[in-house]
Amino acid sequence: MTKERSMVLVKPRHMELRTFDIPEIDDDSFLLKVNLVTICGGDPIEYEGRNVKAHYPMILGHEMVGTIEKIGEAAARHYGVDVGDRVNVEPYILCGQCDYCLSGYYQFCTRSKIYGVNMSCEYPPHLWGAYGEYLYGAPGSKVHKIDPAVSDEAAALSSVLGNGVRWIRTKAQVMFGEAVVVLGVGAQGLATIIAAKEAGADPIIVVGREGNPLKWTLAQEFGAHHLLDLGRETDALDRVRELTGGRLADVVVECTGAEAMMQLGFELIRPVGRYVMIGTCGFDRRALITDMVVFKEIQIFGGLGQSWDTEAAVKIINSRNYALEKMITHVFPLERADEAIHTFMSQPDKALRVAIKP
Amino acid sequence: MTKERSMVLVKPRHMELRTFDIPEIDDDSFLLKVNLVTICGGDPIEYEGRNVKAHYPMILGHEMVGTIEKIGEAAARHYGVDVGDRVNVEPYILCGQCDYCLSGYYQFCTRSKIYGVNMSCEYPPHLWGAYGEYLYGAPGSKVHKIDPAVSDEAAALSSVLGNGVRWIRTKAQVMFGEAVVVLGVGAQGLATIIAAKEAGADPIIVVGREGNPLKWTLAQEFGAHHLLDLGRETDALDRVRELTGGRLADVVVECTGAEAMMQLGFELIRPVGRYVMIGTCGFDRRALITDMVVFKEIQIFGGLGQSWDTEAAVKIINSRNYALEKMITHVFPLERADEAIHTFMSQPDKALRVAIKP
Amino acid sequence: MTKERSMVLVKPRHMELRTFDIPEIDDDSFLLKVNLVTICGGDPIEYEGRNVKAHYPMILGHEMVGTIEKIGEAAARHYGVDVGDRVNVEPYILCGQCDYCLSGYYQFCTRSKIYGVNMSCEYPPHLWGAYGEYLYGAPGSKVHKIDPAVSDEAAALSSVLGNGVRWIRTKAQVMFGEAVVVLGVGAQGLATIIAAKEAGADPIIVVGREGNPLKWTLAQEFGAHHLLDLGRETDALDRVRELTGGRLADVVVECTGAEAMMQLGFELIRPVGRYVMIGTCGFDRRALITDMVVFKEIQIFGGLGQSWDTEAAVKIINSRNYALEKMITHVFPLERADEAIHTFMSQPDKALRVAIKP
């Protein structure tokens, strides 16, 4: 077989299944047979044409698990994997030369190349996204071996959990015994809960609106000690004060990007607490009482991507201590990718994570 | 003499000169003859009744220099000062027992006592503010000895410069060779410039509107390498990019609390840069593009007060390397305190710092 | 009853049971009925007269659990405890005024007062150590409430576990997924293992000599993933390299003070790794290859005492997730305190922790 099929986003909101040549592999590259790809919360941004750095036509997909089908000798040695191994490939491709790559922040690589996000499939060897049967593994990739006992569903969420690791471990540097409040119970929130649990946070308090009972069940199963449903709680501040012995939260992770939630985070945090801001809102403005940042000396850490965080995430996934696969609520075949992304966009509460199985 | 006069803020916007008994001093306290007090940017908040933690009647004034007139033996030993010494007394009185006092954050003392800010003069021994001939030096004060060669005008600004030290050294932890942008050229901005100079920041870029030429002259004299007047510059972002070799600012210190400036700071900072937020706006909302915090992983540090920063500030003042006294544009006698505060409030551009000489 | 008995160390190596008046309690102090006290690894230093800061006659004992028998109103409010509560009292008494107390390092208080370590019982109210029926709870103490379900044996080890918390959380700032090597399996080593477990360290590798099987059993029970017995292992470096995927240890905690072990730590750690040095050796010299510190840029953190670490330790003890009481191998009545300390000193392998029950 020398051909494969990938779903091409020809232009915003227009997808088309196309056939490509399977690329040649040299000493430093590899070929990945895609097992499963999940739709990232960011995929709709490219789908709808709101990412100015995207280049169409393109193949979406960067939350993936696949099987190494071919690999160059140097690449096999460098990544420590071989043909037949199941792996997660991170979204970012590192140039390895710019100041950001060389100082641990490859998500800010000045020559930014991100699988499924900003590379046109007109650029050879074309297979730069995981909404397809195959992905081209370029030099500078980051590759993590998945244990045979782990399901594809769990493995595909490596970079989602990598996010949780980044917010909790790299950004907030949560220490055991600290009180963590997670605002929002989507995939980011759930990944954050797992990371907080691993860090020994206590208590872990989740604040949100109980739209989908599955989210709340998973929040609890993944380690949340307390769930505050804003639809029922009369006063979240009072509750958090009570649950933290009057101290308020050492750490807040804001995952929603909603103005009211962002502001609530300023209330729930103690003086000099750490506030990880990761929820986005399409570059809209958010009107916040910034004086609270000043008068409480709040420390806010913006959080983007996962650089050097996915190693720890894959270690957790390989431990099989958390049933991450339960986060995947829908699976579609490649042909129905368009339906998949619409399902994800139209049912934010029900469709926690939607997967495509090429 | 057993009586003294202090200017009492009987209720918001209503001041009255009153006579008090000069307090007795025990082993742990002292009596300060006030030489000079400057009007802090926060004084109008109590003056206008906008600080819910203020208790009237009260005596304003917490940026001061005075002379030790009496001091208990234990206090003399503890503070390392004696009768006749000229000293700065910090605003905060430490309880020395709460978690915040004991971990280096005494500005968040849970039993908060602040000279001239939140203590009623009905509470004995009454003299809790520096708009008066004498101040009572309570146990738990922080006291810094001023060199004889330093002017009262410079010495009174110890806690103003302590702020600059906090923003630059404690919060942003500026290292030499880093690019610092200061937004705003009031007293806070000027103090920040001095601290940035001491830290070896290079370049130091000041952004503001040239209302009062004195401010710009002082900014330059205190160490700013570049002044960007928003009234003239067509594109501050372009200029900062150029002045930093394309990297943008490592550190931004926002001193204005104005929405446009706060947002401009998000533009001028590099990915993972440190943004010190200290400008306030009376608990109004500020509409900001928070996605920039996320997508650049900006680190924001709210900055309040000076805990453990005034030591370094007084060391700088004692070195006499900077003519801080030039920041004082007006001096009034105690009787005209009301006029003094009105001058400060009504001429923000001209009245850089207004002093009262009891 | 107005009298109590305490065991007085009249001079080095000479103990005597004496009778004291039970002290009066004022608003800021309390009276503790001692339930159990364990012999700290440091107690022999005062017993043998090797601590130049000790003042004889004195009452030893600072690892304790007791019951509040009387307490002043302010103290009850401040500590959040009341008569009848079982509590741990930390060794250090804070002055609350010196720079070290006020910046989170009260173990370096310049007016150092430590229960059972450096205060003579000639100084009223005499009961400054826990080898006795009662302890005087001075203002400036740190007090932690113990859950009713926790045994005295576990509760007495609060400051021992506080040490583990300090080495792992405060000093090494271990993040989950990091490889931690613990050198030595005494009480310090075991406390370190518990803290490493709480922090999510993985793997936790313990290196020592299997003298007492109990130690190894507890090491495993408390969370160690691998035990390397230097009596059997041919090459600890090879094993650690293998167990860490070639990376070596991110963190080493050296608990023995033995030259060979200290040097071994330099071998087992990766470049820029964190090495917590807490093992002591009576101010002897240790001949080490310091070039390894340079060429690997090792970061060494000396570790002393537990300031702000016992809160987290008590939280862990109250969770009852670890059977700390198993660390106590011997219990003696107060009258046999001398025998107790000799048992501890003469059987370092067997007598993991020796307790005295007044």
Added chain:
Amino acid sequence: MTKERSMVLVKPRHMELRTFDIPEIDDDSFLLKVNLVTICGGDPIEYEGRNVKAHYPMILGHEMVGTIEKIGEAAARHYGVDVGDRVNVEPYILCGQCDYCLSGYYQFCTRSKIYGVNMSCEYPPHLWGAYGEYLYGAPGSKVHKIDPAVSDEAAALSSVLGNGVRWIRTKAQVMFGEAVVVLGVGAQGLATIIAAKEAGADPIIVVGREGNPLKWTLAQEFGAHHLLDLGRETDALDRVRELTGGRLADVVVECTGAEAMMQLGFELIRPVGRYVMIGTCGFDRRALITDMVVFKEIQIFGGLGQSWDTEAAVKIINSRNYALEKMITHVFPLERADEAIHTFMSQPDKALRVAIKP
């Protein structure tokens, strides 16, 4: 001209001038005409055959300034330099792929390639050291442009000053107003003084033996506030206590590797102070009272090389605020390289820095 001459260290202690072809330059590399190279304190290690990672025959030399004679287009863009520019090239060549390179620690690159230190000149294109007319500029180099007004003598010391920057800024993170003690007044010590000055350290206290008056003159000229000559001072501890107002040093930088000095550093530092250890001693053992590290909670930071520190060093050198060229006490032509290195080795006091001018 297609040939050049370099001084080859054929085997330990045996140097020979040889002729090589001038290498071809591709898109990613460059050719450097060496203007001046200084003899690093480490050069004798390879010269005497004590570095097990050195491969003979080899060309020494990694502290250099030269002129770009040819450069590939990609390299010119990447480094921001062009033909005719004078530059410093750092010793380390980055692989850009290993975990250490990608996280800011390229001196620990797992495929370690260091100009003049560990690469044989049998490996094409041969010119891997700066004791020669030309140096081959490999991909992965770090290159810094020198201002025309700066002398070759000063520019050659870029990585020496980069060391000082690393010890003070990256390792100790010295803040202005902190008390810094520098142990030793060789080239490392002098570079440390300059960096401490830039950081605003105050006081800067230098401790050593006044062998060569030039060193002491330069120490003072570069910013030291106090010089303590151990040959005259009766008690360095007393003096440092006095000069720091009783606090002792916040930071100690130990540059000698001598046992007595290393131990002295433990005495002069305050509790929880930062101790940068960079003096080496050929992997001998140093007998130190390690209990002082424990009882004072000293933080020791091993310091090696300059990764990401030379940028700041070159900025300082380009400012021409310090006459670094005065550190060069001897200059030899290439033919007399052997004499140069013997001069350096035999007169440690007089020969502060010895240069070779090819």
